[in-house]
Amino acid sequence: MSQPSVTLIGNPVSPYVRKILAICAVKGIEVAIDPITPFRGDDTFSRISPLRRIPVWIEGDLTLCDSSIIAQYIEETRPEPSVLPVDPKDRAKARWIEEYADTRLFDVLGWKLFFQLAIKPxxxxxxxxxxxxxxxxxxxxPETFDYLETVMPETGFLFGEAAGLADFSLAPAFLNARVVGTEVDAGRWPKLAGWLGRVESDTPLKxxxxxxMAFMTTKVADQPEMMAEHGYVLAERSHDGGRAMRGPMSPV
Ligand SMILES: N[C@@H](CCC(=O)N[C@@H](CS)C(=O)NCC(=O)O)C(=O)O
Structure with missing residues (x-):
């Protein structure tokens, strides 16, 4: 099989990587994946991702860091099917939800739960x-979920009948929270729980x-092969440096 023209660096445990892979699935974009854990990136990884963060998108002479920048580039270069709503007001709201997911939601579910309870030890x-x-x-x-409950639809996805950028930005981190013991209580946040159930069962996020999940229970040395077994094309070069090292913006 010929190598896809795009390489995505990052493993699917990262909600930001799953955001990009979900968008690629919706748009039918093939990528070769280098499924590294950012904390184990080598010196080349430090050069191309100065914050030592995943995902990184490499396409020809273009190297992009940050899932929001990558998502925007994908939308501009492969507009169909769009992952943004048509109405400019809704587009702006979708971008706000992406921003909220990438900052506050990831702060609490990612850094304060998953990073503390799984990555640090x-x-x-x-x-x-x-x-x-x-x-x-x-x-x-609870404060974060209270806010999200106010933006959730009764049915479907955040901006209609098809899941898009806003859904794929918000939903992935809930898996990381779940594996360290935090679920959305459907009695307290019924619309949030209902929406999450739909995104997790009816879209490429499933x-x-x-x-x-498979990645988390696979030994590091076997993770690339596991990805290949799940149908992913592996990148020709790995940026795994073989040792753990914090990035310049990893929290304490
Ligand atoms: N704003 C960035 C955040 C990416 C991010 O924080 N990725 C995490 C993995 S989920 C990472 O690489 N962390 C390593 C570090 O901060 O040292 C994006 O949207 O891509």
């Missing part, structure tokens, strides 16, 4: 900040979440 071999986790669970996550 397992990858970085560092101590968990239990107070931070407790505050996130008791105060910050398969991506399965792959993310």
């Amino acid at each position: 397992r990858v970085l071999k560092e101590e968990i900040d239990r107070d931070l986790v407790e505050k996130a669970r008791v105060v910050e996550i 398969k991506l979440n399965d792959v993310a």
